[in-house]
Amino acid sequence: MIEVKNVYKSFDGVMVLKDISTRFVPGMTNLIIGRSGSGKTVLLKSILGLFEIDKGEIWYNDRNLVQMHEKERKKMRREVGMVFQGGALFDSLSVAANVRFPLDMFTTMTTKEKQNRVEFCLEHVNIEPAAYYLFPSEISGGMQKRVAIARAIALNPKYLFCDEPNSGLDPETATVIDKLIQSLTKEFQMTTLINTHDMNSVIEIGESVLFISKGEVGWQGANKDILQTGNKKLNDFIFANKLYAQMRKEDI
Numbered sequence: 446m447i448e449v450k451n452v453y454k455s456f457d458g459v460m461v462l463k464d465i466s467t468r469f470v471p472g473m474t475n476l477i478i479g480r481s482g483s484g485k486t487v488l489l490k491s492i493l494g495l496f497e498i499d500k501g502e503i504w505y506n507d508r509n510l511v512q513m514h515e516k517e518r519k520k521m522r523r524e525v526g527m528v529f530q531g532g533a534l535f536d537s538l539s540v541a542a543n544v545r546f547p548l549d550m551f552t553t554m555t556t557k558e559k560q561n562r563v564e565f566c567l568e569h570v571n572i573e574p575a576a577y578y579l580f581p582s583e584i585s586g587g588m589q590k591r592v593a594i595a596r597a598i599a600l601n602p603k604y605l606f607c608d609e610p611n612s613g614l615d616p617e618t619a620t621v622i623d624k625l626i627q628s629l630t631k632e633f634q635m636t637t638l639i640n641t642h643d644m645n646s647v648i649e650i651g652e653s654v655l656f657i658s659k660g661e662v663g664w665q666g667a668n669k670d671i672l673q674t675g676n677k678k679l680n681d682f683i684f685a686n687k688l689y690a691q692m693r694k695e696d697i
């Protein structure tokens with residue numbers, strides 16, 4: 446479990462995160478939502494220890510990141526799989542080589558063990574063997590995301606962080622990616638954090654939702670409650686999306 450307690454973060458005197466407290470639960474897809482500039486990425490990077498926070502605590506089970514030395518932080522980051530915005534695959538490496546990359550970097554596995562692990566991860570994201578030796582430019586955007594997810598789980602992480610995993614995808618493919626992340630989260634009991642603007646993701650997989658508004662916790666809860674909160678800032682965010690604005694009109 447990851448628990449954030451009373452976290453503050455500023456840049457040059459401008460407070461970007463203000464008294465953020467929340468828990469991210471294993472086996473759940475924990476969504477962080479909010480407008481552009483509300484502080485989602487700063488929160489994710491603070492949890493990873495890439496930004497030093499001004500005040501507060503960040504607990505990975507019984508370990509407080511704030512008190513960890515750089516060596517411990519590096520070790521802890523090895524337990525985190527990352528899916529970056531846009532996939533961020535290596536263009537010059539094949540699908541299989543992209544997934545093998547973290548195994549080459551961080552393990553002493555034999556060639557055969559690595560090959561088995563690459564196949565295991567690619568099977569889990571439904572990539573056929575015929576695609577293993579293609580390059581990222583030769584596969585679709587949805588497949589690229591699936592390969593990025595396979596690479597993120599290669600080291601068997603306890604935590605999976607995804608920054609806008611659906612950016613650039615059509616709604617149908619975006620749903621496939623969401624459901625895939627959710628099922629892997631459950632199967633491997635990972636604590637998954639997803640930064641997203643996508644209201645469809647909230648409805649599909651938002652079992653735990655943290656809404657950040659101007660650097661503060663605006664609302665926390667589950668997707669089943671999100672359309673009836675009566676929280677003005679949250680409603681303005683949700684109903685800025687045309688589809689959901691239509692739903693609100695129909696409700697009235």
Ligand SMILES: Nc1ncnc2c1ncn2[C@@H]1O[C@H](COP(=O)(O)OP(=O)(O)OP(=O)(O)O)[C@@H](O)[C@H]1O
Binds near residue numbers: 483487488
């Ligand atoms: N390295 C930095 N130095 C100074 N200010 C920063 C830095 N990183 C982020 N900020 C500021 O922190 C605020 C929150 O930014 P953040 O990137 O977390 O927003 P976001 O909610 O992730 O937005 P988006 O959805 O557009 O990615 C913004 O005002 C941004 O300009």
